[in-house]
Amino acid sequence: MYWNREIETAPRYQMEHLQSLRLSQVVGRVYENVPYYRAKMDAAGVKPSDIQNVSDLRKLPFTVKQDLRDTYPYGLFATPLENVVRIHASSGTTGKQTVVGYTDHDIDVWSECTARALAAAGGTAKDFIHVSYGYGLFTGGLGIHYGVEKLHATAIPVSVGNTKRQIQIMQDFGSTIICCTPSYAMYLAETMEEMGIDKSSLKLKAGVFGAEPWSENMRKEIEKRLGIKAFDIYGLSEVMGPGVSFECEEQTGMHINEDHFIPEIIDPDTGEVLPDGEEGELVFTCITKQALPLIRYRTRDIAMLTHEKCSCGRTLVKMKKPCGRTDDMLIIRGVNVFPTQIESVLLNMGETAPHYQLIVDRVGTLDTLEVMVEMSDTLFSDTVKDLEANERKIRNAIESTIGIAAKVTLVEPKTLERSEGKAKRVIDKRKI
């Protein structure tokens, strides 16, 4: 049930003491080793010695995604590259990815955090854990995988795709816990039903689902159709990957691994720190990572914190499931997509003032993306062949930039909504 009882049920004062110690150490380390942070702290008039306690956190400047972009790829790393044993990357707001790195100590911390998540979902060394997140630069697959091995359970690293084969593997290899996106879990359930496979023919007892938002309704659907208990997991690559926080059997919020990541909720407009129970932007400070310890990283996720007693016995602070974003990032089939990435693609193709709109929908259980692009003189051609070739070129460029396939629809000029302020770039028709 607990992976690390001592930490997971530690009294508050002990946790805060540990956090304060680790915080002052990490601030010293980034000040010494990361010129970008030193400059930021100097500009804010803050010295490492000013940070002794968790409550001093608010003296420090925030870190935002743009900082990672400005120091692409390794500018925020706090350790020499020869100590970095792994690189992961996730979507950037335009063409370039957001790059993160890990030392072997960091991988160990990550595995510990994910193991806690799997244990909270009932996982033990006897389980066969079916890892259906993508393996690669995406933190999902490998993140969960190392947690499975830390738990000493058996990892079945299927990655994504080939649903019929996944079902056969679940049946034959005896998967007991499945890890994937919630919409993929629904898709699996649907495919099994179509194939006439009863859920009782599987040994699944639980699922750990994340990488995209999902509702209580969706949880109930998944639990019913797969005959399992469905647990939430949260994370982001900039902070670590999956396992920053995880749900327990109470299923009323996620416990944050705060011995590694100190959370705050802030007012996104003023930066003021908000108390428990108030909704605002989730911010994390990494106090144990060596390669890329981000200080007060603004996640752009809107959530709230609570220190209320949890029936599971864990004292780790809980966060409510994120209920929105402060930016325009979308999550489509578990992949982060920024509308500005599409804009970059069109600009690169010679479009000087691209007008486009993203239509996101969910057909059945899987997300779809349609990109409407206004016709222009550069894109137009007299032959269908050339026009279709241009359409294909856009489609391929979008797919290679954002990592998922999109339908491209060419529309007449001036037909997409214009507005005085920010153009309405996204129409999200999904009802989660």
Next chain:
Amino acid sequence: MLIKQISVFVENKPGRLAEISSILAEKNIDIRALSIADTTDFGILRLIVNDPDGAESALKQAGLTVSITRVIGIGVTDRPGGLSGALKLLLKNGIAVEYMYAFIGRSKEEAYVILRVNDNERAAKALSESGYTVLESSGVYGM
């Protein structure tokens, strides 16, 4: 020799063609020939009009995407085999036809065909040397 053809991008939505023809009507522009290439999502409307420059500016002003393509127009005998003879000739001369569309004029002997080919000069030369009428642009506009 070369005829200015107007190509217009048309979305597959009701009313688009009606609107385009209204815009031309308002400017007193007369359509001589037309064709439309359609796909699932869009169409390319190709027009031969009596005032291609006027049509281009009127359509562009209305916010449509328009381009001008140089095409050739020929006359073939309006009897079975008239067209195939011309096409065989182009094939023999290694000229590729991108697309074509035909229209009837006032002549009783000839039918007219607009062709977009990959080499206008050579096509026109080959056709006229074999006795086909290669239409003058002014003739087409003023038909």
